[in-house]
Amino acid sequence: MDDYLGLFSDSWSIENDVPGGESISNNSRDYTVEFTTDQIFKSREDMINWVKTVGLKNGIVVVIKNSANLKGGKLPKCHLMCERGGKYKPPRYLVDGQSLKRNTGTKKCECPFELRGIPIPPDGVMWGLRVVCGFHNHQLAEYIDGHEYPSRLKPIEKEFVLDMANSTTPREILSILKERDPLNTTGIKSIYNAIFTNKSAKRGGLNSIQYVLDQLIKKEYLHNYRTNPDTNEITDILWVHPKSLELSVNFSSVLIIDATYKTNEYRIPLLEVVGITSTMRTYSLMFAYLSNERTEQLTWALDTLKKWMVEKKASLPLVFVSDRDLGLINAIEICFPNARHILCIWHINQCVMKKCAPMLGLEWQHFYASWHSLINSSTQWSYRQKWDVMRKEYQRFEGVLNYLWDTWLHPYKERFVSAWVDTFPPIHDTYIEKLPVPLQRYISHTVDVQPDGHCGFRAIAALIGYGEEGWFQVRFELIEEIQQNKDLYDQLYPD
Known part of the structure; x- marks a missing residue:
């Protein structure tokens, strides 16, 4: 083996022919010593990993120039070079039948650095290493971050x-x-x-929309879509999970709707409808990708949801909460004319902060506290009093006052100020109305469950989000609670 390696042990000097005829500048440094080793590597991969590790320590990115496996009795080969070695060959493109070279830049500069792996006979499993040329004709990288080859994931x-x-x-x-x-x-x-x-x-070869439809069908989601009649391309698509629709049977009184268009690569609106359970937990009811946020697209989405809720015999929503999207507000009024619409306070405050904070400067914090006090007014009289105080206190900020009045208070105060929102007529429930008046204030929701001897468990399961058929889980957890705290319950119920 040593005799075989000795055939390649002659050192390369700058007087020898440079591989490929590349030129070497006078200020180039020779890295022959760093890459010279007598180590015998157990495999080609071990040799390549050793070379790359040494290269990264010296700011050199080493790549494979060419290689070949054992074939026809010939030993394998593996030549390594600097990532900036060789010449860049730009691809040719045909434009109107004419060959056109693409105008691109390249980091290749015919760097002469080259290493050669030496396969050990007879099978070439183990490898040695020889430095063919240790010089570089360019400045080495001070930082390796961002380089294509060393930045690859293992x-x-x-x-x-x-x-x-x-x-x-x-x-x-x-x-x-x-x-x-x-x-x-x-x-x-x-x-x-x-x-x-x-x-x-x-x-598996499907485009994004085809894959979404495939998954919706496989997982048995309720879904619907519309296409462009001219191109047959899908323009709008929506889906609802069956379990979410089941939750809406008991928890559809209040729905929150929002649309965002900055969270996907296509920059198309994603509409989400969220429900609220009696335990104040939220659940996603519907998602929809729409071509735009106009009333026509939003009406189609909400009308489809309404149809599915009616088919499921769910109660229609009584209250909708959304931002001040005029198209969405119009769609809600078209599809659910008897429902109330409330503006989202969080969205309003974000808009007020973005618009008013720059104009108010150091006055912003005090103004923001006054604004919150205004929108939380418990009566219309206190609302008017607080608004008069704000107008006098901030009369020098005419732009701020005009914005609040023209954009929010004058057209929409009934949709977000507590004095109006909190005095909406209560949600009527004929069963609640039959109960004693002192108890009615403590009951916000009722469910009509199957009378099979487990109705108490069924009612609890439905109201905490398990679904009526989750009554057995409620019963099991109740028994487990009693068994784990038997001493305590014996004191509470000694008989």
């Missing part, structure tokens, strides 16, 4: 990224990788690329 890192992708943001995943390996030079783009590639592979 197989175990890629597996970790894909496992975390469903529950963690790409930036958090990258932070975890950096904490685990301080020498990791992976960038955020590599994380996104790995997730995107995995999703594309899962789709």
